[in-house]
Amino acid sequence: MLSAALAVVMLWGLVLCAPFKPVWRRWLVTASACIPAGLCSWFGVQLAWRRELYEEHSWLSALDVVFALQLDGLSGIFALLITGVGAAVMLYSAWYEIPKRSERGFDALLFWFMGAMLGVVLADDVVTLFVFWELTGVISYLLVGFRSEEAMARRAARQALLVTSFGGAAMLVGLLLLGRVAGTFRISEQVLTDASVGAHPSYPLIVMLVVTGAFAKSAIFPFHFWLPGAMTAPTPVSAYLHSATMVKAGVYLLTRLTPVLGDSTLWSVLLAAGGGATLLAGAVRLVKEQDLKRILAETTVMGLGGLTLLIGLPGSHASTAFAVFLVVHALYKASLFMTAGAIEHATHTRHLPHMGGLWRALPKTCVCATIGSVAMAGMPPTLAFIGKELMYKATLNASAFAGALTAVAVIGNAAMVCGALLVTVRIFWGPKKPLSGDIHEASWALLLAPFVLAVASLMFGVFHGVIERGIVEPSVNAVEGDGGSKLHLWGGFSPMLVLSGVTLSLGYAFYRFRPRLQALSAALPRALQPRVQGIYTGALYGLRRSAELSTRVVQSGRLTIYLTVVFSVAVLAMAWPLPDFVRAGASVELRPLDWLAAALIVLGVVRGASAGKRVEALLGAAVFGVGVGLLFLFIGALDVALAQFAAEAVLLAVLVLSTASVESPPVKRRRKVADATRALFAVAAGVVTTSAVLWITSGRFDTRLSDHFVAEVSAPGHVGSNVVNAILVEFRAFDTLGELAALTAATLAVWAAVSRAPRGPLRAGQARSEQLHIFEVISAVALPVLIVASLWLLLRGHHYPGGGFVGGLLAAGAMVLYGLGHGTERVAAGVPFAPHYVAVAGLSLAVIAGCLPLFVDEPFLKSLWWTEYLGTSVLFELGVYLVVVGGFLTVASPHWEGTRPWE
């Protein structure tokens, strides 16, 4: 039944999202007020008949979390408020004109908020409660910032969200800890459990965390600053969220957990201190405010402080006072907010000094405001008067600091009286101030809701028996276990009555001497003026600044910095395990020719790194490449050596000509420090690499895989003798296919980049390839020879050194050299297809060659032979050949000046 109620509310919110014409919308929302009104009556009946409802659905059973709802006296009183005030707010909102009314979500958001808030007060399981808690926070963010085009609204919404969510996070930790300590997440069971939470060592931590969350939500000191800021919200939002519901969530939680966490000095001290400080802070800020809604906000803050104070005080007087105050505060505050909205609607301003003598122009509004203010001031015969007397009784009977607590309560209530006077006397009576624009009073439909609420606070005071039996008793019962104190309007001449009188007079004094008090507070030195909000703004500012700073340092946009960081991390990571003593493992003996290769490598590296001009560096790289190729040759890696030589030769020819044909940048000043750091990193990287390689090679080596491949190829039925080639094309053909795909993709990427890049004018350098006659002559002769040789290498690759990779490199190199000598148009004439197509064709051929065995029930890419030199592997190699040719031509093409031959 409870979850059904929640579901109805949420779903109706969805209905309200649909686009309706504004005229229909008004009546639809008015009619929607029946839903919360109905729920309110239902809750009231349950409460009156003392029925308690429980409901649970399994949710996260592995984590022991249950979606559990319960309705008892305490939940009931809150649920009554939520739905009752909710009905009034819906009625009000229907007739309230928000300038951007075309935003459809407003009424839906209000309904969803109602549902979420109901979920908070009905939840029995702490995780369920947290979920609904955060949901109210999110929806309130959307509602407070509803006029999102105003910067102030956005800022206020963000501030409210950040502060309450910060508290919510702390609260979650505290609740989970509590669940652990108590052994269950169900609050109703936590109350019953024998495990005394109070004696557990984590108890203070739990209390601090939970109290932080509740304080943040209910705007208790030191989190009280977000509430006045949230007054940028449209008035229905202020009337609902910030007076009757959301801010009461923290108070609800504290009350709900009092049986579990209460009964200790820490609890009482925290709550009493927080509540008292809030009362004083609100009073001080009230004196300075000139905005109508912010004045009401400060009185709300004070009211919440008073409620918190009452929770902290043990005893039935305090609990009863709490219940009474809860009800009446919601009633009159919502009513006053709505009235303030009506005043603003009529006069288009909220600034207090601009208003005066409006009773003639706004009679109905005046009546509403007056009744509500009488309640706020706590004058008899309103329910608030009863509540105030009970409050004084509770503070006077407090076990410690009775005098201080009472004084604080008096000051707070006096400030409320002052606020009440400001809202009525200042605005409606007194000298008439001139107002710009014409004043037209709001319709009675708009004023109906606040009127009803205000009258209710009056009526419940007179007929307080209903309240006492129906509402107060069950709620106090739920917390204390016994019925509360009796409510009476007239308790005889008692200290409380005296205090009430003192409060009224003090309040009037505040009102009369407000200008003097304002001057006094302005004259205070800055150090004494409380600036809690400054901490929040300062924290946000500091966060943003540090983010900017760290981004500027880390993301400097300089490649050298990025690379330095990368290499440093790599070097450190490799250097970590190396203190082990490194020995070289066994390997072949060195021969004299090996030293030749090594010398070339060293020479090439040194020259390449230290050269001044670009071309010199490339030549150094060329020498280095030859050295590496020779080294491969001398250790018997013939295929690899062939590939290395072919690749190096052609690549460097292309690069040198490309580099030389463009003007080199002027040689920059060498910066000593920068060079030294570079050298340092380089040496570190080199040392670490050498040690790492020595360490690797000193370990045991498992030769099983290599032996397996050699044995496979040596087997009698196998066609082919070149083991390396067999690995690439037969045993690991799938990997090679993947590499072909990668090469093709890179080819296409280069082609795409090249074809789209705008070609700016080149600064011409000294060399122009057409002038190199030696190229012209030699390449004309060499081209056909090299092409034939490449094909020969391709076909013999399976039995002798060679293969598709080497053949492709040779062919592509020959074509590139020819292009350098004779111009690229001649190459294009010879190869009619654009090179990237050739690469794609090669990839397709390789895949087809792999698919052929499938037709004879053999696996993909299995090597099948028709004759000694013709088989699926040869087709595969041809595919490799084409991919390499196409790829190499494409990546070389950006270096050919001017022309784009294949377009």
Place this chain on the structure above:
Amino acid sequence: MGVMLAVLSGLTVAGAVYCMLARDFHRVGVGVMMLVSATNLVLVAAGRVMGRAPVLVGDASVRRAGEQLGNPLPQAFVLTAIVIGIGVIALVFALVRALDQERHRLDADGSSEEEEQ
């Protein structure tokens, strides 16, 4: 041979890092070339050079008496690495060339030619 390969790869890595930290993009490209080859040397070293005979079996074998066959696996790796490496190197230098064609030629520190003067 193992020690020589270790020393050579360390030296090449040092040269490569030195080049890659340079301000001129062209030099960064040269560094990339060196790094690719250095990695190939490391691969060969890791495969342990236990023999110098080319890995050909059967009729094509050129093994002399007393010689061991080389390790075919790292040779296969390095072969593909070389091919892919030249693709990468050519791409880097294509980017260098494109940067050279910009009106304000940039270097690795993000400052342009004009500012240097």
